[in-house]
Amino acid sequence: MDKKVEDLLQKLITKVSLYNIEGLSQIQAAFEVANKAHEGQYRDSGDPYIIHPLEVAIILTDIGMDTATVTAGLLHDVVEDTSVKLSELEEQFGFEVAMLVDGVTNFSKINFSNREERKLANNRKVIMGIVKDLRILIIKLADRLHNMRTLEYKQKNQKEISMTTREIYVPLANKIGLNRIKNELEDLSFYCLEPEEYKKIDSKVKREQKKISYIECIKEVRENLQKILNDRKMPYEIKIRVKNYYSIYKDLLLEEQDIEETRLSTIHDLVSFKVMLDIIDNCYLMLRPVHELYKPVNGTFKDYICNPKPNMYQSLHTTVYGPKNRQVQVQLKTFEMGYVASFGLIKHWNINNQKERARMQAYIKTQYPLYDSILELDQAYGDNNRGFVDHLKEELIAITVINDDGREIELPVGSTVVDFAYALGEEIGNRLAIATVNDHIVDNNYILNDQDQVRIITNAIGGPKPEWSTYAKTAKAQNMILKYTSEKSL
Ligand code: MN
Numbered sequence: 001m002d003k004k005v006e007d008l009l010q011k012l013i014t015k016v017s018l019y020n021i022e023g024l025s026q027i028q029a030a031f032e033v034a035n036k037a038h039e040g041q042y043r044d045s046g047d048p049y050i051i052h053p054l055e056v057a058i059i060l061t062d063i064g065m066d067t068a069t070v071t072a073g074l075l076h077d078v079v080e081d082t083s084v085k086l087s088e089l090e091e092q093f094g095f096e097v098a099m100l101v102d103g104v105t106n107f108s109k110i111n112f113s114n115r116e117e118r119k120l121a122n123n124r125k126v127i128m129g130i131v132k133d134l135r136i137l138i139i140k141l142a143d144r145l146h147n148m149r150t151l152e153y154k155q156k157n158q159k160e161i162s163m164t165t166r167e168i169y170v171p172l173a174n175k176i177g178l179n180r181i182k183n184e185l186e187d188l189s190f191y192c193l194e195p196e197e198y199k200k201i202d203s204k205v206k207r208e209q210k211k212i213s214y215i216e217c218i219k220e221v222r223e224n225l226q227k228i229l230n231d232r233k234m235p236y237e238i239k240i241r242v243k244n245y246y247s248i249y250k251d252l253l254l255e256e257q258d259i260e261e262t263r264l265s266t267i268h269d270l271v272s273f274k275v276m277l278d279i280i281d282n283c284y285l286m287l288r289p290v291h292e293l294y295k296p297v298n299g300t301f302k303d304y305i306c307n308p309k310p311n312m313y314q315s316l317h318t319t320v321y322g323p324k325n326r327q328v329q330v331q332l333k334t335f336e337m338g339y340v341a342s343f344g345l346i347k348h349w350n351i352n353n354q355k356e357r358a359r360m361q362a363y364i365k366t367q368y369p370l371y372d373s374i375l376e377l378d379q380a381y382g383d384n385n386r387g388f389v390d391h392l393k394e395e396l397i398a399i400t401v402i403n404d405d406g407r408e409i410e411l412p413v414g415s416t417v418v419d420f421a422y423a424l425g426e427e428i429g430n431r432l433a434i435a436t437v438n439d440h441i442v443d444n445n446y447i448l449n450d451q452d453q454v455r456i457i458t459n460a461i462g463g464p465k466p467e468w469s470t471y472a473k474t475a476k477a478q479n480m481i482l483k484y485t486s487e488k489s490l
Contacts, residue, residue: 004048005050008055015061030070030071031057031074033078033092037078038053049081052077053075055149056073056076056143059142059145060073069138072097079102080106086102100136106125120389127374128378131364141181147161148165148184162192166190177309177311187244187245198245198249204264205245217323217326220323224293225275228293238274241271241272242270243267243269243270243272268300269319270327272328273328274333280305283315283333283334291318293320294321295321297327301317302316310367310368310410311345312345345363372479373392374392394412394413398413399450400451401420416445416446416471417432417442417443419448419471421456422474423474428456431458431459432444432462432464444471463488464480
């Protein structure tokens with residue numbers, strides 16, 4: 001066996017053994033099947049093809065995925081690229097694995113008149129994965145991540161692949177809270193799509209990190225945090241993270257600042273101290289000593305513990321004036337919240353447990369407006385793959401709007417007051433009277449912006465006005481308006 005293949009196989013075995021020893025024999029069997037099937041095939045990099053499914057399986061074990069998912073990761077290109085049939089996989093590995101492999105298998109070339117059509121159909125299939133079984137989407141994300149890591153070897157379509165990554169895979173990873181993969185995919189596509197801008201940010205960050213004031217600031221804040229925590233005898237772990245490059249770039253663009261001129265130290269959360277603690281109470285308890293030590297930047301405090309993000313992200317955020325008035329962000333969260341911050345829904349529920357997985361899918365169904373949109377658009381567009389994908393891309397670009405009770409609601413760009421009211425609930429939508437945005441009364445077709453503060457005032461009775469259906473952008477709001485009107489006409 002090729003040395004590189006052998007090393008990777010060993011790496012996979014070691015990683016699986018650490019958390020899932022019962023799954024090991026099936027995973028090894030899947031490797032044998034995949035290795036034999038891909039024999040004689042090579043990647044653009046010149047590597048034996050099997051390297052790719054092996055790397056995908058390793059990414060999946062890194063995020064702690066279950067046996068069926070890792071097995072399917074190894075087999076994910078077998079049906080598409082070799083003579084092995086899905087029925088043979090089902091016979092050897094069972095229905096679940098076959099279902100997952102089927103979910104990530106691209107449509108065969110022969111069914112499409114051109115490449116573009118096939119690509120759109122495949123993108124549509126990835127998006128449907130979130131509705132069908134989240135694990136399908138996760139295998140696709142791991143597959144895309146390895147392809148993006150090795151993009152430089154790809155002879156064609158680098159930009160196109162990166163654009164799809166940015167427009168579809170990154171927002172999907174973000175939706176399910178898989179931030180570790182989201183950040184890497186985002187920066188890899190940034191590198192390919194805007195190489196000049198990427199290099200500017202890269203050199204700025206590296207220059208910043210070499211500054212003595214930066215190094216001293218990090219050292220001092222860390223030592224002071226450690227001292228506070230040690231004095232209180234709390235179990236803890238501190239991690240330091242620097243914002244990913246594309247997020248820095250977007251911040252600078254948003255401020256319309258010249259990338260060359262701007263000092264990175266103006267970004268309030270460029271550097272974050274992630275302080276992980278054992279229990280929730282200690283997160284709140286730590287807030288006072290932190291704010292006494294370094295003055296908080298008023299207006300930056302966020303309580304995502306009581307107001308979790310839809311992707312289950314929880315943490316307290318506060319930005320403080322650190323040494324030399326450098327702003328640093330301090331995040332206070334439990335160890336568990338720390339895992340969810342990196343891996344999202346699949347760590348909030350236990351992905352390895354079937355009942356928990358069902359609860360996770362149910363959560364997606366009831367809490368994500370995107371779920372209804374996907375089903376709705378799937379119906380509406382029939383076999384128009386382009387229509388489906390283009391519409392979904394828009395729905396994936398989210399803004400966060402804040403309700404007057406403090407709840408943060410994610411909505412697609414272009415959403416109106418009507419969409420927001422229905423996102424709060426069917427009743428609230430139906431009885432919407434007027435709304436204020438940032439304390440000003442607005443029309444119900446007002447298009448909301450990111451971070452708008454909205455207050456909905458309802459009527460005791462009422463129902464959607466006929467013109468609302470043209471105001472509604474989300475499938476959820478449109479459906480509810482339709483539902484009300486059709487029930488009334490009965
Ligand atoms: Mn692949």
